[in-house]
Amino acid sequence: MTARHSTSEGPLWREAPLRSAAVVIAVAALMGALFAFLYLDALGRPTARALAVGVVGPGAQANAYLRALDEATSHGLVVTEFASVAEAERAVALQEQYAVVQVQAGGSVVLETSSASGSSVARVLAQASALAQERTGTRLSTRDLHPLPAADPSGLSAFYVTIAATVVGFVGAFQLRVNAKPLSLTAWLVCTAALAVLGGLAIVTATVVLLDLPLPFLETWWALGLQMVTATSFAATMSVLIGRWALLPTWALFILLGNTSSGGAVSPALLPQPFGFLHHWLPSGATVSALRAAAYFPDTERWGPRLVLLGWAVLTVAALVLVCRRRRTSPAA
Secondary structure: OOOOOOOOOOOHHHOHHHHHHHHHHHHHHHHHHHHHHHHHHHOOOOOOOOEEEEEEOOOOOOOHHHHHHHHHOOOOEEEEEOOOHHHHHHHHHOOOOOEEEEEOOOOOEEEEEOHHHOHHHHHHHHHHHHHHHHHHOOOEEEEEOOOOOOOOOOOOHHHHHHHHHHHHHHHHHHHHHHHOOOEOHHHHHHHHHHHHHHHHHHHHHHHHHOOOOOOOHHHHHHHHHHHHHHHHHHHHHHHHHHHHHOHHHHHHHHHHHHHHHOOOOOOHHHOOOOHHHHOOOOHHHHHHHHHHHHHHOHHHOOOHHHHHHHHHHHHHHHHHHHHHHHHOOOOEO
16 A cells, blocks of 8 residues: 655745745835825925025015015025126026016016926916916016927926936846846946947937937937946946845935936925935936036036036946955856
């Protein structure tokens, strides 16, 4: 007689693949919830929070229209008085102010906005100005100091090309890690540089050349290349440090926080904290700011966003090299 050995299987949930699947599903659900919450909170309800407005004219600070405008924005204006209209308009060109309120003799007011500084700010000011004018009966005229061209009517071109460069950067890193094994660290860095150069060129050609977007060719190529280097190097560093979970911090930095605080869809002055602060220090915000300045304020470009973007690229590459050498490996070992 042959003895039968009965094997009792444990509960289904104890099987290792199903436990791993449960973790992945839970993490994916959490990431989706965070994505929806942060984007809707930060971008879905743009509200004036620190909207810099210059005022010019006799008794401008106490003007009824200005007070009503401040109330219509829930007291979200940061008002600075200037001695002349030229000084105030210069501050707008330097991207230090979003608008100018001129109080003229006789009580009439001129509201000067700047769509190129942020179309979302121009819309918020237009809505608030209509309420302020209705409440005060002010004689109001408006002017756009820096209108957007027909090729970029919403001012989103810098935002979209930044997203494209970001996605190409970190997706390229993960695909190199999976499909280009084995690669030495030196070979990986060469591939990173090639991806930045060719990927940036492809995006610029498809948008600036074929779609005739108002972005300068060389500066856009340079900025998108640095954005790709940053995204690729960060993703590769996370891959070496935490392996299969590298997508989580990469997604958090560039998608959840980076895109939300970039100022591309909603201007920093309308973002809640900490997004308004992060705009100035994360690579996506620096890229959007640099491209917008190059496109619409070429005579008054600031070096701050460029230096932030360059700093991120240098630091992420240095971190990757340091981690790989200490662990005696490469991102695609």
